[in-house]
Every structure is written in C-alpha cells, then in structure tokens.
Amino acid sequence: MTTPEPTNVPVKIRTVVTERAPSDISGLENETIDAALPGRTGSRVEIRDLSAFYGSHLAVTGVNLIVEPTEVTALIGPSGCGKSTVLRCVNGMHLNTPTGRVQGQVLIDDINILGKGVDPVLVRRNVGMVFQRPNPFPTMSIYDNVVAGLRLGRRGRRTSEYDDIVEVSLTRAGLWPEVKDRLKAAGSSLSGGQQQRLCIARALAVEPRVLLMDEPCSALDPISTLVIEDLIAELKASYTIIIVTHNMQQAARVSDTTAFLTVPGLGQAGALVEIGPTSRIFSNPNEKATEDYITGKVG
Amino acid sequence: MTDTIVAAPITRRQQIVQAPIRHRGRRRVVDATMTGILAAVMIACVAVLLWVLGYVASIGLQFLGPEFLTQTPPGNPADAGGGFVNGIIGSVEIVGIATAIAVPLGMSAAVLIVEYGGRLARWVSFLTDVLVGVPTIVTGAFVYAIWVTQFGFSGLAGAVALALVMLPLVIRSTAEMLRLVPAELREASLALGVTKARTITSIVLPTARTGVITGVMLAVARAMGETAPLLLTALGNDLFTEVNPTHRMSTLSLQIFGSAITGYKAAQARAWAGALTLIAIVLIATIVARLASRRTFTSGR
Structure with missing residues (x-):
C-alpha cells in the first residue's frame, strides 16, 4: 500500500501515439510482413484491487494482476465470475455501461486509466478490443472497416496512407490474401471467421499497445479458431494481450500466464483465485478450486 | 391346436x-x-x-390532365376545367418546410432518448407520447393562437403546424430504429477510440438509415394529407399561384376539402383529380426515398 500514487496524465498517452512513426509500414514491398512490429512492444498492465459494480451489485472484487508486455494472459473461470467485466475495465468500457462503477486502479504504463480526468477516448486508442461475436460495421466495406478507427477517430493520418495501413493490418490479421481483390465488398459479406479477423485488423489499424480479446473464438469453427490462435502467438511480440476464454485448451495453447477467477454462488461477487504461469496452473495449481475447475469437476 | x-x-x-x-x-x-x-x-x-x-x-x-397540373381553379367553382397547380406547389413547399423543421429536431430528440438517456430524455420521451395523441385540429388552433393572430395566415404557419404533427412520428420511428442497432456496434466503435458523438453520427445513424428514412416518409405522407391544421394556418388561396410561404397558400388537401364540399359537379371532379395527384406525390416521394436509402458502401477513398 506504499506504492506512489500514479499520476493521471492523459497527455502522456497522447505522446505515445505520436511517437509511433509511420515507419511501422516500411518494408511493404517484401510481400511477407511479419505480424510482429520490430522494436515495438506492448504496454505493461497492472490491475490493483479492482472491484467492479453494476449499480449496487458487486460483480467482481479484489482483482490484482500484472500483465507484462509481450505476454499473453488468459482469464478463465466459470460463467458469471466477472472475467469479461475485468477485461472491460482495462479499456474503461465497463464505465460505459449505464450502471457500471469501479473501485481500484488499472495502470497502463503506470497511468491509472480509471482515475479522474483520464479521457476514455485516449485510453481506447491505446487499448484495442476484439469482441465475442464478430461485429464489423455493416454499412462499411472491408476497406472502410479497417480504417474506421483512423477515419472516425481523427487520428491525423493522411488518407494517402490508408491503402498501406489497410494492407498491413489485414496482413497482420492473416486476412489479406483472402480479401485483397474485394476490399470494396461489404464487411458483413465475409464468413464468421473472416469477419473476426477483420475485426482484429480493425483493432490493429489504430496500433494499440494492448489488445483485449473477449472470447474471440467462441463463435467460430475450429479452423478459424486455429488461425486466430496462431495470430495471437505472432501478435504477442508487439502487443500485450489479455484474452478471456471459456476454452481451457485454448488458454493452455495461447497464454503465458493464466488467471483463474471464480464465483462462490449466484448473485455473489466473483474473485481472482489464482494467477501464475500457464504451465503451472494447468499442471500443478495451488488452489483446490482451480484444480477442480480445470479438471472439469465443477463449472 | x-x-x-x-x-x-x-x-x-x-x-x-x-x-x-x-x-x-x-x-x-x-x-x-x-x-x-x-x-x-x-x-x-x-x-x-x-x-x-x-x-x-x-x-x-x-x-386529370396537363391542364389540371398547370392551371389554378376557375373563379367560379361551378365552371369545369382549371387545375390545382397552386395546391401542388403549396403542398410540396409547406410539407418540405415542415420536414426540414421536424426531421433534424426529431432525430436529435430520438438520439437523446436512445443514446444518452437520463431525466431529460425520459421527459422528452413522455412528451412525445403526449404530442402524438394531440388531435391535429388542436395543433392547428395552437399555431393559430400563437402565430396567426400575430402575423396572419401564411404557408409558414402551416408548415409549423405540420412540423408539430410530424415531430412525434419522426421521434418515435427514429428511436425504434436506433434501438435496433446492436450495442456491439457502438462498443466496437468506442473501443477503437472513437468519440461517442462520432460513433452516433458515423456508425449508429448510418446503420439505422433505411428504417429512419421509412419512418420519415410515413410522417411526410401523413403531413401531405393533413387538412385540419392547415385550415387555421395556411388558410388556402385559389386566386393565383403563391410561392411565397409568408403569404397564405393553398395545398392539395385544402383544395380537395374545399372543392368536395361545394356541391358543384365540376368542383368535385377537380377534388377527385386532386386526391389522385396527392396519392401519386406521396407514392413518388416514397419510391425516391427508398431508392436513395439503398445501402451503398462509401468508396475506399
């Protein structure tokens, strides 16, 4: 409890944005683009004593976890344990729900994004999110979906750069070969797995430091799931990734660290039970509750 | 066995x-x-x-013939011939002004109700429900009392009365359409670091566009046929073609009403032709709006 009070400096977040030069898109001519961006890492995310409420109902409490840059952290746990709520606190989206309230801190590179005076718009420019169900903008083409964040967010990119950004983002999301000849087609004309990768490309186009994934594969078939899991493995070099998943095999496959949350009973508050390296959590958990869950005894 | x-x-x-x-x-x-x-x-x-x-x-x-669409009614209503050109111009002009007033206001109110909520939004929503139940003759009388008694009869007063008739219809239909837009789309946009205002104008409203336009066209059709509020505001003018909305104007609905109650065969004939013209205008406007609202993708550039 002696940690210094983090300063709320939204301006600092803004400078992070401008620091990133368009050099990210250099080397385009080489056809193959690594999903990773050389010399670029994600942000460190630290959650301190987080409690989230819906109105007066305490949904999840006492969450403490640290996500190091270039790591994938999986949040697992039974339905209703608050793992999605925790995820939605990391980009302030929880505060966007009508009765959403929080206590505690979420530090991104030592800036408390839940503090007063922090502009959620600036936070979300650095913390991207991929949702459970693919949600491309139905009125927009594939191309426009990818640049939507830049165009609507007034991110100061010249439209002449958009073509390159679209190609890089779609390539990173592993979708470019499938759609490069029909960028003007409706985003909703793609298959479910393609739509989800389009949504990932859309999130990557604004170049966040942190990528939140809320059960990104739960609406997808096994092959699309595999494609996205491979993608996560490549993206983690450049982005801090936090993924919520119901699929424990998926957590074991993609994550470096696993956090297990549970909820004692209906209507009660969820809580973090255990966090540790994925290999240990799945082979030798400290807590009985974790072991019961991952071996399928409960949940 | x-x-x-x-x-x-x-x-x-x-x-x-x-x-x-x-x-x-x-x-x-x-x-x-x-x-x-x-x-x-x-x-x-x-x-x-x-x-x-x-x-x-x-x-x-x-x-219905070329004459009907180009001439004003004859001075003596018993005479055959003549037309409703002044009413056609008046209807299109007055309803056009009413639409220009009601649609921006109505859409703003619907956005407030659905996207922002809160106490003010609940009041707006409640007042909308009240307004939709107000008989249109009362709306006309209201505009007469606060406007016509000051500035006299005019097309503009008629447009204001019609805008009051259209407003609750536009608010209700737009709000319904905005509620149909999945919350996930709003969240997807916000998660990209897009402001709420921009999310509404660039994601929510375009997604709801087709339904909103249908609702607006229903309100326009309703306003086209309204007669009662115009009797007390635009009054009518069958002497010549009036295009200045600050003067008293005729509309198709007023002319149909006026001609139908005269008892002269020739005037009633013009009323029938006027009724057909009114239906045709609404139909054409609806078809044009449908074509315009066809989902097109903004180009990559």
Whole structure:
C-alpha cells in the first residue's frame, strides 16, 4: 500500500501515439510482413484491487494482476465470475455501461486509466478490443472497416496512407490474401471467421499497445479458431494481450500466464483465485478450486 | 391346436414414437385452415387498399390532365376545367418546410432518448407520447393562437403546424430504429477510440438509415394529407399561384376539402383529380426515398 500514487496524465498517452512513426509500414514491398512490429512492444498492465459494480451489485472484487508486455494472459473461470467485466475495465468500457462503477486502479504504463480526468477516448486508442461475436460495421466495406478507427477517430493520418495501413493490418490479421481483390465488398459479406479477423485488423489499424480479446473464438469453427490462435502467438511480440476464454485448451495453447477467477454462488461477487504461469496452473495449481475447475469437476 | 395371436403390449417407447403420427391428420387440417385464414385476411387487406386506389384512380383519371397540373381553379367553382397547380406547389413547399423543421429536431430528440438517456430524455420521451395523441385540429388552433393572430395566415404557419404533427412520428420511428442497432456496434466503435458523438453520427445513424428514412416518409405522407391544421394556418388561396410561404397558400388537401364540399359537379371532379395527384406525390416521394436509402458502401477513398 506504499506504492506512489500514479499520476493521471492523459497527455502522456497522447505522446505515445505520436511517437509511433509511420515507419511501422516500411518494408511493404517484401510481400511477407511479419505480424510482429520490430522494436515495438506492448504496454505493461497492472490491475490493483479492482472491484467492479453494476449499480449496487458487486460483480467482481479484489482483482490484482500484472500483465507484462509481450505476454499473453488468459482469464478463465466459470460463467458469471466477472472475467469479461475485468477485461472491460482495462479499456474503461465497463464505465460505459449505464450502471457500471469501479473501485481500484488499472495502470497502463503506470497511468491509472480509471482515475479522474483520464479521457476514455485516449485510453481506447491505446487499448484495442476484439469482441465475442464478430461485429464489423455493416454499412462499411472491408476497406472502410479497417480504417474506421483512423477515419472516425481523427487520428491525423493522411488518407494517402490508408491503402498501406489497410494492407498491413489485414496482413497482420492473416486476412489479406483472402480479401485483397474485394476490399470494396461489404464487411458483413465475409464468413464468421473472416469477419473476426477483420475485426482484429480493425483493432490493429489504430496500433494499440494492448489488445483485449473477449472470447474471440467462441463463435467460430475450429479452423478459424486455429488461425486466430496462431495470430495471437505472432501478435504477442508487439502487443500485450489479455484474452478471456471459456476454452481451457485454448488458454493452455495461447497464454503465458493464466488467471483463474471464480464465483462462490449466484448473485455473489466473483474473485481472482489464482494467477501464475500457464504451465503451472494447468499442471500443478495451488488452489483446490482451480484444480477442480480445470479438471472439469465443477463449472 | 390353433395359433392364438396375442397382441404384444405397446411399450412406452412405441407410444412416444407413434404419438406424432397419431396427430398427423389433425395437424394437417389445422395447418391448412390457418394458412387459408391468413391468406384470406391478407387478400382482404390488399383488396381494400386496391379498391381505394382503383376507385380514386378511375374517377380522378377522367379529370386529370396537363391542364389540371398547370392551371389554378376557375373563379367560379361551378365552371369545369382549371387545375390545382397552386395546391401542388403549396403542398410540396409547406410539407418540405415542415420536414426540414421536424426531421433534424426529431432525430436529435430520438438520439437523446436512445443514446444518452437520463431525466431529460425520459421527459422528452413522455412528451412525445403526449404530442402524438394531440388531435391535429388542436395543433392547428395552437399555431393559430400563437402565430396567426400575430402575423396572419401564411404557408409558414402551416408548415409549423405540420412540423408539430410530424415531430412525434419522426421521434418515435427514429428511436425504434436506433434501438435496433446492436450495442456491439457502438462498443466496437468506442473501443477503437472513437468519440461517442462520432460513433452516433458515423456508425449508429448510418446503420439505422433505411428504417429512419421509412419512418420519415410515413410522417411526410401523413403531413401531405393533413387538412385540419392547415385550415387555421395556411388558410388556402385559389386566386393565383403563391410561392411565397409568408403569404397564405393553398395545398392539395385544402383544395380537395374545399372543392368536395361545394356541391358543384365540376368542383368535385377537380377534388377527385386532386386526391389522385396527392396519392401519386406521396407514392413518388416514397419510391425516391427508398431508392436513395439503398445501402451503398462509401468508396475506399
């Protein structure tokens, strides 16, 4: 409890944005683009004593976890344990729900994004999110979906750069070969797995430091799931990734660290039970509750 | 020794398997009956609509010609000939102004109600429900009292009265359409670091566009046919073609009403032709709006 009070400096977040030069898109001519961006890492995310409420109902409490840059952290746990709520606190989206309230801190590179005076718009420019169900903008083409964040967010990119950004983002999301000849087609004309990768490309186009994934594969078939899991493995070099998943095999496959949350009973508050390296959590958990869950005894 | 055939007892499993088959005949009958009833109801609805359209068209077409669309009514209503050009211009102009007032206001109110909520939004929503129940003659009387008594009869006063009639319709239909936009799209946009205002203007409203335009066209059609509020505001003017909305103006609805109650055959003929013209204008406007609202993708550039 002696940690210094983090300063709320939204301006600092803004400078992070401008620091990133368009050099990210250099080397385009080489056809193959690594999903990773050389010399670029994600942000460190630290959650301190987080409690989230819906109105007066305490949904999840006492969450403490640290996500190091270039790591994938999986949040697992039974339905209703608050793992999605925790995820939605990391980009302030929880505060966007009508009765959403929080206590505690979420530090991104030592800036408390839940503090007063922090502009959620600036936070979300650095913390991207991929949702459970693919949600491309139905009125927009594939191309426009990818640049939507830049165009609507007034991110100061010249439209002449958009073509390159679209190609890089779609390539990173592993979708470019499938759609490069029909960028003007409706985003909703793609298959479910393609739509989800389009949504990932859309999130990557604004170049966040942190990528939140809320059960990104739960609406997808096994092959699309595999494609996205491979993608996560490549993206983690450049982005801090936090993924919520119901699929424990998926957590074991993609994550470096696993956090297990549970909820004692209906209507009660969820809580973090255990966090540790994925290999240990799945082979030798400290807590009985974790072991019961991952071996399928409960949940 | 004769073989006795003993019926095997029917097992529970057989009962379950056979159960749907036993009712198959009855379900077929119910299915056919219901399909028949629904088809009959549908035919009845369409038939009434076609009857109205056909009846108006059959009489109206006898008197509808180039003359009708280019001339004002004759000085003596008993005379044949003449037309409703002043009413056509008046209707389009007054409803156009009313739409220009009601649509931006109505859409803003709907955005407030659905996207922002809060105490003010609840009040706006409640007042909308009240306003939709106000008889249009009362709306006309209200505009008469606060506007016409000060500035006299005018097309503009009529447009304000019609805007008041259209406003709750636009708010309600737009709000319904905004509620249909999935919350996930709003979240997707916000998660990209897009402001709420920009999310509404660039994601939510375009997604709801088709439904919003349909609602607006219903309000326009309603306003086109309104007569009562215009009697007390625009008043009517059959002497010449008036295009200045600050003066008293005629509209098709006023002319249909005025001509139909005269008792002269020639005037009633013009009323029928006017009715047909009114239907045609609404139909054309609806078709144009439908074509314009076809989903097109903004180009990559």
